Amino acid sequence: MKYMPKIRELISEEKVNQRIAEMGEQISRDYEGKEIHLIAILKGSVFFACELAKRITIPVTMDFMSVSSYGDSRESSGIVKIAKDLDEPIQDKEVLVVEDIIDSGKTLNHLKPMLLSRGPASLKLCTLLNKPERREVEVEVEYIGFDVPDEFVVGYGLDVAQKYRNLPYIGVAE
Numbered sequence: 001m002k003y004m005p006k007i008r009e010l011i012s013e014e015k016v017n018q019r020i021a022e023m024g025e026q027i028s029r030d031y032e033g034k035e036i037h038l039i040a041i042l043k044g045s046v047f048f049a050c051e052l053a054k055r056i057t058i059p060v061t062m063d064f065m066s067v068s069s070y071g072d073s074r075e076s077s078g079i080v081k082i083a084k085d086l087d088e089p090i091q092d093k094e095v096l097v098v099e100d101i102i103d104s105g106k107t108l109n110h111l112k113p114m115l116l117s118r119g120p121a122s123l124k125l126c127t128l129l130n131k132p133e134r135r136e137v138e139v140e141v142e143y144i145g146f147d148v149p150d151e152f153v154v155g156y157g158l159d160v161a162q163k164y165r166n167l168p169y170i171g172v173a174e
């Protein structure tokens with residue numbers, strides 16, 4: 001039989017949804033009077049990005065970029081592969097990049113200068129989870145849902161070898 005890790009709950013569905021609602025409220029206040037352009041980094045951030053967008057009360061547009069570096073491994077390959085670029089230009093837009101997790105920092109460290117070179121009015125980062133102990137390259141992150149310990153987390157969009165993205169809570173794959 002294929003190896004299936006046991007999943008231990010780390011952050012309940014209720015806590016995740018409550019925190020996302022708070023983040024949506026804070027973002028709506030910070031960007032009051034503006035429109036916000038959310039860029040969700042596929043695939044992991046899609047659950048968070050949709051839930052966050054529903055909690056933002058100012059006008060929202062969305063675009064998607066598909067980026068991967070982990071593949072089926074629990075370690076970053078260090079090679080950030082862009083499988084799908086944005087559909088629309090971001091020039092003069094208030095851009096908020098939405099991630100499910102910042103771990104080594106390599107993905108965002110690679111993406112940020114690339115997006116900045118396209119001339120957005122502003123560019124900020126928002127992540128549901130942050131794993132500070134694993135950071136290899138510095139990234140400035142404006143909005144963080146939860147700090148998590150140095151364990152491989154799954155659920156709410158996060159996968160281990162493509163599985164468990166659909167769990168409605170955050171767990172640890174043991």
Ligand SMILES: O=P(O)(O)OC[C@H]1O[C@H](OP(=O)(O)OP(=O)(O)O)[C@H](O)[C@@H]1O
Pocket residue numbers: 041042043044045067068069070071076099100101102103104105106107108159
């Ligand atoms: O800070 P880092 O060490 O770069 O890790 C964070 C990135 O890794 C994961 O993506 P992954 O490559 O697993 O692609 P996926 O979203 O399709 O699962 C996650 O969704 C982030 O994009």
Ligand code: HPA
Pocket residue numbers: 070101103104151152153154158159160
């Ligand atoms: O802990 C993690 N879980 C799932 N995907 C990830 N990508 C980077 N870190 C993680």
Ligand SMILES: [Mg+2]
Pocket residue numbers: 044070071158159
């Ligand atoms: Mg992944």
